[in-house]
Amino acid sequence: MTHSFRHDFPALTDAASHYLDSAATTHQPASVIAAQQQALTTGVGPVHRTIYPLGVATTQAYEAVRSQIADFTGAAANEVILTRNATEALNLAAWIEAPNIQAGDEIVLSVAEHHSNLLPWQRLACKRMAKLVWLDVNADGHMDMADVRQKITERTKVVALTHVSNVLGTIMPVSAIAALAHRVGARVVLDATQSAGRLPLNREELGADYLAISAHKMYGPTGVGALIGRQEILVKAEPMIVGGGMVTHVTEAAAIWAQSPQRFEAGTPNTVGVIGWGAAINYVHSLDWETIATHDQQLTAYLLQELQKIPGVQIVGSTLLNNRVGIVSLRVQAGPTVLHSHDVAEVLASHNVAVRAGHHCAQPLLEHLGLADVVRISTGIYTTNEDIDAVISAIRAAQAALAAPIKKQATVPSH
Amino acid sequence: MDLYREQLLDHYHNPQHWGLKEGNYLQQRGFNPICGDDITVQLSVQDNVVKSMQFEGNSCVISRAAASLLSEKIVDTPVDEVLGWQMSDIEALLGVPIPAARVQCALLAIKTVHLALQGSGNHSQ
Numbered sequence: 001m002t003h004s005f006r007h008d009f010p011a012l013t014d015a016a017s018h019y020l021d022s023a024a025t026t027h028q029p030a031s032v033i034a035a036q037q038q039a040l041t042t043g044v045g046p047v048h049r050t051i052y053p054l055g056v057a058t059t060q061a062y063e064a065v066r067s068q069i070a071d072f073t074g075a076a077a078n079e080v081i082l083t084r085n086a087t088e089a090l091n092l093a094a095w096i097e098a099p100n101i102q103a104g105d106e107i108v109l110s111v112a113e114h115h116s117n118l119l120p121w122q123r124l125a126c127k128r129m130a131k132l133v134w135l136d137v138n139a140d141g142h143m144d145m146a147d148v149r150q151k152i153t154e155r156t157k158v159v160a161l162t163h164v165s166n167v168l169g170t171i172m173p174v175s176a177i178a179a180l181a182h183r184v185g186a187r188v189v190l191d192a193t194q195s196a197g198r199l200p201l202n203r204e205e206l207g208a209d210y211l212a213i214s215a216h217k218m219y220g221p222t223g224v225g226a227l228i229g230r231q232e233i234l235v236k237a238e239p240m241i242v243g244g245g246m247v248t249h250v251t252e253a254a255a256i257w258a259q260s261p262q263r264f265e266a267g268t269p270n271t272v273g274v275i276g277w278g279a280a281i282n283y284v285h286s287l288d289w290e291t292i293a294t295h296d297q298q299l300t301a302y303l304l305q306e307l308q309k310i311p312g313v314q315i316v317g318s319t320l321l322n323n324r325v326g327i328v329s330l331r332v333q334a335g336p337t338v339l340h341s342h343d344v345a346e347v348l349a350s351h352n353v354a355v356r357a358g359h360h361c362a363q364p365l366l367e368h369l370g371l372a373d374v375v376r377i378s379t380g381i382y383t384t385n386e387d388i389d390a391v392i393s394a395i396r397a398a399q400a401a402l403a404a405p406i407k408k409q410a411t412v413p414s415h
Numbered sequence: 416m417d418l419y420r421e422q423l424l425d426h427y428h429n430p431q432h433w434g435l436k437e438g439n440y441l442q443q444r445g446f447n448p449i450c451g452d453d454i455t456v457q458l459s460v461q462d463n464v465v466k467s468m469q470f471e472g473n474s475c476v477i478s479r480a481a482a483s484l485l486s487e488k489i490v491d492t493p494v495d496e497v498l499g500w501q502m503s504d505i506e507a508l509l510g511v512p513i514p515a516a517r518v519q520c521a522l523l524a525i526k527t528v529h530l531a532l533q534g535s536g537n538h539s540q
Contacts, residue, residue, distance in 0.1 A: 337428060340452075340474060342452070342475040342517075343476045343477075346418065346419075346517070347419070358449060358451050366451075372473040373450060373451035401419050402424065403424070404424065404428035405425050
């Protein structure tokens with residue numbers, strides 16, 4: 001029986017509510033809420049702009065979290081750029097890489113990328129007349145290294161990769177791919193949104209030149225994320241957003257940018273969110289990685305086992321535990337008809353089970369797998385066996401509720 | 416669940432006027448980006464009256480039932496009248512209140528029909 005961490009989370013006190021959409025966003029533990037509340041009660045001053053004690057204290061608290069994020073990812077503090085979220089971080093990485101991309105260059109990305117690590121490169125390739133090259137993912141969600149070796153060439157300038165697929169839950173072979181990328185002088189941009197809080201992140205071991213994470217996917221607040229980038233890259237890079245707080249000197253004619261990472265942090269940040277993120281990092285450390293991994297594996301094993309007992313449930317991706325986390329996508333049939341994930345999610349919602357339905361911001365992946373839409377179940381540290389029991393029973397209820405009325409059989413071929 | 420009452424499930428599993436045809440029809444594809452509903456409608460129009468509608472696509476219960484019910488109601492309706500149909504008309508067809516999160520599902524068919532009639536549709540051959 002897995003230990004329950006649910007009691008750490010005020011939003012989950014109702015035992016009848018079953019939240020299984022942690023891959024979309026996670027709940028915040030009491031300690032993270034308290035840290036933000038305390039900051040607000042004590043007073044949140046401006047950061048980097050004042051001489052008086054409140055501002056100085058707020059700035060120190062903000063910068064302390066930057067150092068925490070650096071430790072969390074194995075980087076230096078001046079390599080951590082605080083953003084609104086991982087999406088903004090990935091857009092910033094594409095912005096910084098843009099001058100390096102010329103016509104005919106290639107940007108390699110996996111077919112499993114979330115739209116946030118796809119669209120910035122797609123747009124860049126369009127603007128620069130560069131080519132997008134796609135790394136295949138098989139039906140189990142794994143990559144074929146022979147395919148990767150063939151596709152990363154001397155024309156490759158950037159390899160954009162997800163650490164963990166937000167649809168299939170598979171852990172990609174990042175270090176091996178990064179080694180191939182660096183051999184041809186390409187830079188590696190890693191979307192670590194689904195791995196942060198589930199797996200330890202070490203920027204060097206992974207081989208990431210850029211790493212993007214969001215606080216709200218690791219028990220932290222919304223509205224804050226980070227791009228962790230190599231010092232030697234950032235020191236020469238142009239900022240994406242310009243304005244107050246990222247300049248040393250401004251005249252009517254010109255401006256001199258501040259040093260990195262301040263250069264990339266224009267305007268007033270989500271100060272309270274950053275402070276909350278620091279508390280979330282502390283919470284994750286208090287759990288320790290082995291506990292997190294064990295909890296995840298045990299729940300995922302139970303979920304997969306129970307799902308496979310339901311006739312008409314098709315798991316999308318691997319049914320095995322190796323190299324994957326607690327993110328499982330599936331299709332549900334009622335008789336011969338494959339139910340639309342939206343309807344399944346609707347019935348599950350009426351049973352107090354929260355799951356995600358649709359294409360999960362990964363349309364190329366679904367198309368590659370020959371699917372239109374899937375239901376996704378994803379676990380967090382607060383997920384319990386009871387949550388799994390609830391989703392299993394709700395899926396059976398959905399099959400019954402959405403079945404063809406008894407007097408007639410279905411005539412529509414399912415997609 | 417009220418939403419999935421028998422009439423809607425019937426239209427979902429046995430939709431009326433399902434399947435695209437060869438021929439000269441107004442044709443238009445519509446998407447619901449949130450969930451992946453995808454529908455293609457074909458309309459035949461004579462003297463500014465919609466004579467028939469058929470459709471197909473990957474769709475949830477609500478969007479398919481709405482399209483199926485619409486394909487029955489639309490027969491022999493003047494184009495101008497069809498262009499005036501909105502959410503209240505679709506809800507009346509479906510016979511059940513539609514939750515806010517599913518409004519786009521309910522509207523997909525009529526919005527796609529409107530696009531087809533407004534001339535942004537392509538003609539099928």
